[in-house]
Amino acid sequence: MRKVKTERLTYNYRKAARFLRYGVLAFFGIAVLTCILNIVFLISAGVVYEKKEAWYIYGERVMEALTLTQNGYTLDGKMAEEFEKNDQWAMLLDENGRVIWSIRKPEELKEQYSGPEIARMSKWYLEGYPVQMRVWDDRIMIVGMQKETMWKYNIEFSIPWMEFVKQTILIFFLINFIWVAALAFIFTKRFMRNRECARIEWIAGISHDIRTPLSVVMGYADTLEHSEGLPGEARQQAAVIRHQSVVMKELIADLNLTSQLEYSMQALRKEKVRPAEVVRSVAASFLNDSLPGELKMDVQIEKDAELLCVNADRQLFARVFRNLINNSIKHGGKREPVEIKIALWEERGKCLIRLEDNGAGYSEEVLRRLRSRKKAASGGNIRGLEIVKKIILAHGGKIRFGNGEEGGGYCLIRLRQMKR
Amino acid sequence: MNLYDCKILLVDDEKPLRDMVGSFLRGAGFHKVTMAADCLEAEELFALKEPHLVLLDVMLPDGDGFSLFKKLREFSEVPVIFLSARDEDQSRLRGLGLGADDYITKPFLPEELLLRVTAVLKRVYRVKGMQEKEVIALGRCTVDLGSGVATWNREAKDSTEMTLTAKEYAILQKLAQERGRIVTIDALCDAVWREENYGYENTLVVHIRRLREKIEEDPSHPKYLLTVRGLGYRLV
Numbered sequence: 001m002r003k004v005k006t007e008r009l010t011y012n013y014r015k016a017a018r019f020l021r022y023g024v025l026a027f028f029g030i031a032v033l034t035c036i037l038n039i040v041f042l043i044s045a046g047v048v049y050e051k052k053e054a055w056y057i058y059g060e061r062v063m064e065a066l067t068l069t070q071n072g073y074t075l076d077g078k079m080a081e082e083f084e085k086n087d088q089w090a091m092l093l094d095e096n097g098r099v100i101w102s103i104r105k106p107e108e109l110k111e112q113y114s115g116p117e118i119a120r121m122s123k124w125y126l127e128g129y130p131v132q133m134r135v136w137d138d139r140i141m142i143v144g145m146q147k148e149t150m151w152k153y154n155i156e157f158s159i160p161w162m163e164f165v166k167q168t169i170l171i172f173f174l175i176n177f178i179w180v181a182a183l184a185f186i187f188t189k190r191f192m193r194n195r196e197c198a199r200i201e202w203i204a205g206i207s208h209d210i211r212t213p214l215s216v217v218m219g220y221a222d223t224l225e226h227s228e229g230l231p232g233e234a235r236q237q238a239a240v241i242r243h244q245s246v247v248m249k250e251l252i253a254d255l256n257l258t259s260q261l262e263y264s265m266q267a268l269r270k271e272k273v274r275p276a277e278v279v280r281s282v283a284a285s286f287l288n289d290s291l292p293g294e295l296k297m298d299v300q301i302e303k304d305a306e307l308l309c310v311n312a313d314r315q316l317f318a319r320v321f322r323n324l325i326n327n328s329i330k331h332g333g334k335r336e337p338v339e340i341k342i343a344l345w346e347e348r349g350k351c352l353i354r355l356e357d358n359g360a361g362y363s364e365e366v367l368r369r370l371r372s373r374k375k376a377a378s379g380g381n382i383r384g385l386e387i388v389k390k391i392i393l394a395h396g397g398k399i400r401f402g403n404g405e406e407g408g409g410y411c412l413i414r415l416r417q418m419k420r
Numbered sequence: 421m422n423l424y425d426c427k428i429l430l431v432d433d434e435k436p437l438r439d440m441v442g443s444f445l446r447g448a449g450f451h452k453v454t455m456a457a458d459c460l461e462a463e464e465l466f467a468l469k470e471p472h473l474v475l476l477d478v479m480l481p482d483g484d485g486f487s488l489f490k491k492l493r494e495f496s497e498v499p500v501i502f503l504s505a506r507d508e509d510q511s512r513l514r515g516l517g518l519g520a521d522d523y524i525t526k527p528f529l530p531e532e533l534l535l536r537v538t539a540v541l542k543r544v545y546r547v548k549g550m551q552e553k554e555v556i557a558l559g560r561c562t563v564d565l566g567s568g569v570a571t572w573n574r575e576a577k578d579s580t581e582m583t584l585t586a587k588e589y590a591i592l593q594k595l596a597q598e599r600g601r602i603v604t605i606d607a608l609c610d611a612v613w614r615e616e617n618y619g620y621e622n623t624l625v626v627h628i629r630r631l632r633e634k635i636e637e638d639p640s641h642p643k644y645l646l647t648v649r650g651l652g653y654r655l656v
Contacts, residue, residue, distance in 0.1 A: 204506065208479075211505040212434045215527035219440040222530050223447070242529070249527050256507050277606040284602040284651050299650035307619065 023185040030184045059134030059141045062090050073101035093140040123154055203259040207252045218245040261390040273312045275351055276301045279342055282321040296339040305344045308351045309418040316391045323384040324411055328357035351417050356410040361403035370401045424449040426541050429471035431462040433481050444530045459483045478504045499544045501536055556596045558644040561635050565593055570634050587612050588631045595655035604652040
């Protein structure tokens with residue numbers, strides 16, 4: 001079980017890297033968004049507060065509007081109107097707690113207040129009326145509102161607690177930040193997976209739909225090619241159609257395989273595979289299908305390597321060698337005969353396979369594209385090699401392409417060995 | 421029974437494909453080809469025509485080929501060749517194993533289809549033309565694969581017979597099947613020892629040597645059973 005898990009991990013490495021990239025992007029995106037949101041919130045809260053402030057009258061303004069004349073205190077007319085409008089009231093106490101001035105004071109309230117009463121209303125309510133207090137020289141200005149219009153609460157914290165908060169507030173925010181980031185990551189991952197699934201299904205669907213009409217094209221082209229009644233030229237043309245249809249068939253299969261390898265792991269049906277056997281059988285089938293003298297294969301398998309096993313998808317594993325040999329034949333530089341050397345050996349517990357041809361070697365451009373990590377839009381002669389690379393990487397192996405000293409191109413594959 | 425008298429039922433929802441395959445099969449000599457477009461029609465026609473072989477598309481409008489296949493298997497052992505348009509089906513078909521006789525991935529060339537159809541029909545119904553090629557000629561030596569006896573005509577009258585061992589017989593049969601083509605060591609081991617055939621390479625060499633002693637004029641310079649270095653053997 002554990003082994004399977006590790007393999008999955010290796011396979012998932014590239015996927016994880018991609019998710020990580022998107023995760024980091026999403027993380028910063030969300031961080032910036034949070035900042036913007038906070039700023040917007042603060043500003044709008046400020047605006048709302050500003051407006052709210054004008055809603056009720058507080059002590060300072062009353063004190064400014066109140067003037068002491070010979071006839072006692074007089075309130076500015078505008079202020080008095082405002083009191084009316086806001087349904088508020090106010091009173092001024094002297095140093096003994098006696099009411100020396102008031103406006104709209106509820107009748108139930110007393111004319112004089114004791115020290116304890118004043119202390120109490122300074123924090124809470126006066127007979128249920130919410131009040132604000134301002135000390136004005138030796139007097140106390142009390143501005144009140146109607147009952148049930150204002151919520152008041154006193155908070156206090158001990159100094160050590162505030163110290164503790166000061167110290168931990170950073171960690172607290174960090175934890176919040178991480179939590180948000182993790183959430184973003186999970187959502188990104190889910191989003192990516194959905195998108196990938198959709199894409200794989202789309203490609204699989206398209207390739208499925210193309211296959212049936214292509215069968216018909218291939219079938220009739222083949223029939224025409226072999227039909228005796230047609231002139232030679234027409235039959236030649238039918239042969240070209242058939243051949244091109246076969247090329248299309250391979251393209252579709254490649255497309256499907258590439259998308260499967262890129263985005264899902266269901267494409268791999270791993271089993272115990274002996275590379276020696278696969279290499280031999282692929283090499284033999286190429287020799288069997290080639291004309292005499294056209295192709296030379298030199299398969300060297302060390303005695304110890306005979307029994308090497310790897311955990312691989314047999315079909316895909318054979319595909320690796322078919323593609324590599326095909327590439328050597330098609331793009332090796334047309335040197336006749338094409339010579340391909342395949343060696344298989346064990347090194348430090350790994351299974352190594354090296355395939356070398358006598359062609360012109362890989363061009364700089366091809367090597368650069370094969371070595372790049374980018375998922376470049378592949379095409380032309382490199383497609384087969386990219387599939388090789390993808391298959392090997394999907395099996396958790398390593399692959400290197402290069403040119404030998406004598407000119408031919410080589411490909412070195414390193415795979416983890418499986419215990420027999 | 422003649423191979424071409426076999427009745428074939430073709431089930432595929434795509435009319436152009438049906439027409440193409442049908443016309444090709446008829447052109448190849450199979451004159452009893454029936455066609456169905458979906459599961460329902462296929463079942464009806466199956467009961468009516470009792471075909472010898474069913475060519476079955478995996479994706480059908482009213483169900484998939486696999487379930488139709490299982491349904492047919494409940495009361496019939498008729499050979500079935502699947503036509504599949506998805507790569508994913510291949511593995512499922514391989515895993516299925518329980519009686520689908522073969523499968524072909526679309527798109528296919530008509531010869532490919534014909535080859536499989538005839539192979540399956542020959543195997544299942546043992547129609548004529550199968551047992552005749554069982555004698556292989558290797559220069560002055562002829563081997564009868566029916567009896568496993570190698571007969572030598574050294575001089576016109578003088579002939580000696582040598583019986584092949586079971587292993588030698590299996591090796592020669594495999595090579596004869598693929599005559600002219602390279603058969604890898606692994607394929608030979610598989611033919612001879614079946615399961616768990618690792619590590620028999622050395623033993624195989626011994627058997628090949630003994631076989632050469634029986635069929636080659638000069639076993640150290642073989643003319644018919646050739647070694648392909650690093651890969652396997654070839655019977656020419």
